[in-house]
Amino acid sequence: MLKRISFGDKVMLAVIYVLLGLLAFSALYPFWNAVAISFNVGVDTSKGGITFWPRQFTLENYQVILQDERLINGFMISIARTVVGTATSILMTAIVAYGMTRSYLYGRSFYMTFFIFTLYFSGGLIPTYLLIRSLGLMDTFLVFIIPSMVSVWNMIIFRTFFKGLPVGLEESAHIDGCSNWGTFFRIVLPLSGPVIATLALLTAVGHWNDWFLPSIYITNEDLLPIQTILRETLNANIKTAQSSAIDSSALALIESSKNTSSKSLTMAMMIVVTAPIILVYPFVQKYFVKGVLVGSLKE
Amino acid sequence: MSQSAPKQRPATVTPGPRIHSSSFLRRFMKQWDVQLMVIPGVILVFIFSYLPMYGVITGFMDYNLFTGSRIWENPWVGFKHFEAFFNAPEFERLIRNTLVISLLKFFIGFPAPILLALMLNEVRHMFFKRTVQTLTYLPHFLSWVIVAGLTMSMLSTENGSVNMLLKSVGLINEPINFLGMKEYFWSILISANVWKEIGFNSIVFMAAIAGIDPALYEAADIDGASKFKQIFNITLPSIMPVVIIFMILAIGNLVNAGFEDILLLATNPVLRPVSDVIDTYVYRVGLGTHRYSYAVAIGLFKAIVSVTLLTIANYMARRSGNSLW
Numbered sequence: 016m017l018k019r020i021s022f023g024d025k026v027m028l029a030v031i032y033v034l035l036g037l038l039a040f041s042a043l044y045p046f047w048n049a050v051a052i053s054f055n056v057g058v059d060t061s062k063g064g065i066t067f068w069p070r071q072f073t074l075e076n077y078q079v080i081l082q083d084e085r086l087i088n089g090f091m092i093s094i095a096r097t098v099v100g101t102a103t104s105i106l107m108t109a110i111v112a113y114g115m116t117r118s119y120l121y122g123r124s125f126y127m128t129f130f131i132f133t134l135y136f137s138g139g140l141i142p143t144y145l146l147i148r149s150l151g152l153m154d155t156f157l158v159f160i161i162p163s164m165v166s167v168w169n170m171i172i173f174r175t176f177f178k179g180l181p182v183g184l185e186e187s188a189h190i191d192g193c194s195n196w197g198t199f200f201r202i203v204l205p206l207s208g209p210v211i212a213t214l215a216l217l218t219a220v221g222h223w224n225d226w227f228l229p230s231i232y233i234t235n236e237d238l239l240p241i242q243t244i245l246r247e248t249l250n251a252n253i254k255t256a257q258s259s260a261i262d263s264s265a266l267a268l269i270e271s272s273k274n275t276s277s278k279s280l281t282m283a284m285m286i287v288v289t290a291p292i293i294l295v296y297p298f299v300q301k302y303f304v305k306g307v308l309v310g311s312l313k314e
Numbered sequence: 315m316s317q318s319a320p321k322q323r324p325a326t327v328t329p330g331p332r333i334h335s336s337s338f339l340r341r342f343m344k345q346w347d348v349q350l351m352v353i354p355g356v357i358l359v360f361i362f363s364y365l366p367m368y369g370v371i372t373g374f375m376d377y378n379l380f381t382g383s384r385i386w387e388n389p390w391v392g393f394k395h396f397e398a399f400f401n402a403p404e405f406e407r408l409i410r411n412t413l414v415i416s417l418l419k420f421f422i423g424f425p426a427p428i429l430l431a432l433m434l435n436e437v438r439h440m441f442f443k444r445t446v447q448t449l450t451y452l453p454h455f456l457s458w459v460i461v462a463g464l465t466m467s468m469l470s471t472e473n474g475s476v477n478m479l480l481k482s483v484g485l486i487n488e489p490i491n492f493l494g495m496k497e498y499f500w501s502i503l504i505s506a507n508v509w510k511e512i513g514f515n516s517i518v519f520m521a522a523i524a525g526i527d528p529a530l531y532e533a534a535d536i537d538g539a540s541k542f543k544q545i546f547n548i549t550l551p552s553i554m555p556v557v558i559i560f561m562i563l564a565i566g567n568l569v570n571a572g573f574e575d576i577l578l579l580a581t582n583p584v585l586r587p588v589s590d591v592i593d594t595y596v597y598r599v600g601l602g603t604h605r606y607s608y609a610v611a612i613g614l615f616k617a618i619v620s621v622t623l624l625t626i627a628n629y630m631a632r633r634s635g636n637s638l639w
Contacts, residue, residue: 024541031433035446038430041509042449045464048475052467063473107355114351121341126352133359136621138366139613140593141600145372145379146365162362165355195347224457227574231601246459246578249466253581278472285463292455300448304517 046289049282053077057277076283086284089241096159096240097222105215107164109207112173113199130167147232154235158228169214176210177203212302223292241288252281373611379604395611404595412591415571418504424564426512428557431519432545450513458510462578465506469493493579496588503579503589507572518560522553559631566627569620573597592616 047067052060053076055069064070080086114120115127137143143162152158180203188198204211226242233239342349373395375388399405430450437443453461469476469492477489492498530548539547571591580589592612600609 021540027542028436031436032442035430035433035437035442038512039446039449042453042513044475045468049464049467052473060473063478065473066475066478107358110351111355114348114355117345117348119345120348120352121338121345126356129356130359133363135624136367136617137363138369139610139617140596141606141609141613142366142369142372143362144601145369145377145606146362150361161358165358167359170355195351199351220455224455224459226457226459227577242457242459245463249459249463250581253466278467278470281463282467285460289456289460293452296452296455297448300451 050286052279053283053286055279057279060277060279076277076279077287079280080283080287085236086241086244086287088237089239089244090287092156092238093223093240093242096156097219100160100163100222101215101219103160104164104166104169104218105211108166108169108214109173109204109211110199111165112170113177113195113203115170115174116177117195130170133167144231153232154238156238158232159222159225159240163222166218169218172214173207173210176207180206209302212299216299216302220292245284245288248281248284252278370610370614370617372607373614375607377607377610379606391607395608396615398608399612399615404590407587408590408592408595411588412569412571415500415503415576415591416568418500419507419572420564420568422504423507423511424561426508427515428519428553430512430516431523431553432549434516434520435523435549436541436545447513451517452513453510454514456510458574458578461506461510462575465502465579466493469502494582494584496585499580499585499588503572503575506579507575519553519556522556523549526552562627562631565630566620566624569616569623 048065051067051069052065054072054074055065056071056073057076059071115123117123120126138146147153147158147162152161184202184206185198188202193201224242226240226246229238229240229243230246233243369385372385372388374390374392375385376391377385377388434443434446437446468474471477471489471491474489476492477486480486481489490498492502526549530552531544534544534548569592571593573591573593576589576591576594577597580586580594593616596609596613596616599605599612
């Protein structure tokens with residue numbers, strides 16, 4: 016290749032590097048700042064001026080967070096929900112998808128239309144809420160697991176992947192007397208590592224990050240996952256700030272209530288909630304890049 | 315939805331395409347094991363997706379929570395709730411906010427990842443490129459609660475970095491309460507969305523760029539085309555099919571202005587005139603004030619618009635040679 020770069024291209028490259036640098040910085044800075052604030056003494060933070068490093072270093076915020084039983088419990092609920100929800104959903108969806116790849120499946124095109132229709136039209140928030148209510152799923156752990164067990168999107172991605180597997184493998188398994196279920200568990204699943212990893216990752220992130228469904232379906236404090244608790248804490252802080260702007264005498268009253276916490280404490284809580292994702296992120300990066308492509312480019 | 319059929323095991327368990335049975339039941343029984351893979355999924359989707367669709371008829375009733383699943387005992391009221399919505403004082407601003415927010419997301423949030431992919435493609439230092447990618451993909455995996463929390467922290471009047479920056483360069487004297495003022499909300503909402511998704515959404519465009527034949531660039535180099543010209547004459551035209559597909563998908567989604575992001579960022583009621591969209595309104599009147607039938611009717615109205623848009627989008631996609639499924 017010729018390596019003579021014109022002046023115009025040099026300028027363009029410089030601009031690109033600067034813009035990308037700025038973008039990367041703006042992606043990182045909010046975390047960095049949150050970490051710095053979370054290690055700073057709460058009273059000191061309110062004086063302002065914390066950017067990259069804590070001014071008065073303390074571990075106290077994290078000690079408070081990690082000793083709060085409500086938060087620990089929420090953390091456990093989130094973990095349980097993520098593990099159980101992901102495992103059941105991936106297995107169930109993969110089984111359905113494998114069944115849907117059998118060309119002789121009676122009613123296959125009906126089933127496909129049946130599934131795909133739900134991507135176009137949904138009953139919406141309120142009918143779903145009333146249904147969950149009448150099924151008695153309110154305030155149960157199962158509400159995290161069962162309604163999201165079959166994902167039509169993931170089913171389509173699984174199906175596309177299964178269709179791409181070499182037909183000979185399955186045929187020879189059938190000839191050797193392996194049943195459909197046997198073929199699925201012994202041949203197809205072991206060959207589906209990458210797509211399972213990708214979809215499991217995205218499903219797990221979805222479970223871990225969900226705060227909304229618990230906020231409408233769960234009233235029992237002991238069943239609230241960590242994201243919903245975090246949301247409530249953030250909200251309580253905002254309410255405090257708003258009412259203090261309106262009426263400063265109300266501030267002292269609210270300040271003493273248990274939900275209010277300093278900004279440093281809130282940041283420590285946010286870091287704790289984000290930590291699991293940041294910790295696994297470097298190890299799974301290659302999977303999701305692959306997975307996005309499986310999902311969007313298909314075939 | 316009878317599941318009695320698969321119970322007894324037929325003599326032959328190997329189903330195959332050769333079966334030509336006259337009766338539905340016999341054909342079904344021959345392949346009970348495969349049916350057993352699909353039917354539990356069908357039942358779950360029926361319960362959690364189709365029963366709520368059936369529930370939309372409560373939008374034409376005065377639904378009362380105490381009738382529970384005996385929906386038919388509620389009185390029919392026809393289009394009363396639809397009319398009430400079209401005549402509601404909030405109607406105009408709901409439609410306007412929904413359209414403005416989703417159009418802003420479309421015109422800013424859609425091209426941004428393409429631009430990022432084009433820029434990343436010019437970077438030759440692999441370490442720099444990978445660092446930028448790693449950092450910009452990450453926010454996609456954070457919940458909106460965290461993103462909203464970080465946004466509030468950045469914009470806060472108490473040790474908020476944005477206010478500190480503006481103050482130190484002398485643009486302002488007093489910190490601005492950005493999330494308490496109507497004029498800033500749309501910019502904040504769109505910025506937070508771009509911040510969260512720009513990297514992740516660029517992946518698919520990066521892949522499309524990676525699939526371009528390098529010989530095209532070599533030929534252009536020999537002919538003396540500048541990098542800038544190559545972007546416009548090779549890279550962009552080559553990824554156009556992918557861009558078009560994603561654009562069509564985005565058009566099908568125009569009625570969804572967002573929900574979680576607005577709910578979490580617009581906690582201050584002062585913002586309601588600019589932040590209230592159809593979805594947040596349904597949530598507030600339905601679950602907040604328990605006007606179920608009214609909320610169901612609005613949800614149905616939105617769903618119908620959405621189906622129409624999606625159908626058109628899918629039709630367009632098919633015309634361009636790419637079915638969505």
